[in-house]
Amino acid sequence: MIYKDSKDKIDTVKKILKVDHAGEFGAINIYRSQILVSRLFRRQFVPMLEKFLEDERKHLDIFWQEIKRREGIKCKSYYLCGIGGYFMGFMSALLGKKGVMACTWAVESTVTVHLENQLIYLQSIGDKEAYAAVNSILEDEEHHRDMGDIEGGKNVWFSPFRFIISLFTETIIRFGMR
Ligand SMILES: [Fe+2]
Numbered sequence: 363m364i365y366k367d368s369k370d371k372i373d374t375v376k377k378i379l380k381v382d383h384a385g386e387f388g389a390i391n392i393y394r395s396q397i398l399v400s401r402l403f404r405r406q407f408v409p410m411l412e413k414f415l416e417d418e419r420k421h422l423d424i425f426w427q428e429i430k431r432r433e434g435i436k437c438k439s440y441y442l443c444g445i446g447g448y449f450m451g452f453m454s455a456l457l458g459k460k461g462v463m464a465c466t467w468a469v470e471s472t473v474t475v476h477l478e479n480q481l482i483y484l485q486s487i488g489d490k491e492a493y494a495a496v497n498s499i500l501e502d503e504e505h506h507r508d509m510g511d512i513e514g515g516k517n518v519w520f521s522p523f524r525f526i527i528s529l530f531t532e533t534i535i536r537f538g539m540r
């Protein structure tokens with residue numbers, strides 16, 4: 363998706379910040395439910411997921427601070443992201459280790475592509491603060507994505523599952539940017 367100047371009263375930067383903020387809440391809930399299920403079936407997996415969760419909480423705060431500083435708004439899809447994330451995380455964890463990793467890989471791949479495009483836009487308009495906020499989380503999200511790959515998230519049997527997750531993630535981002 364190419365990010366452009368918004369035609370309505372909420373500017374594109376505020377939209378980017380609210381969408382990313384809502385996305386972090388979604389990610390927090392994915393990892394929360396995955397941790398819950400993994401505690402029962404795959405305990406060795408929990409420390410990695412807890413580290414991811416900790417990263418997402420930091421990201422949430424970075425965006426919230428920047429939103430507050432500019433008197434921005436919380437996304438309408440904030441709670442939808444939370445519920446959707448929790449559900450996706452829960453389902454993925456029931457599918458086992460590769461399910462968890464397929465979910466991580468699909469979400470984080472979709473997210474990193476968006477972050478890169480957001481950075482292109484933010485650089486073009488010279489918004490240094492928003493650029494710094496988005497850029498500060500990119501490396502973590504790339505790391506989550508790569509761990510998903512390393513741990514088997516790209517397994518061929520999980521392609522339909524990854525497709526659904528990517529589609530949901532993409533749809534909710536576009537919905538928030540409208
Ligand atoms: Fe994040």
Ligand SMILES: [Fe+2]
Pocket residue numbers: 389418470502503506
């Ligand atoms: Fe992440």
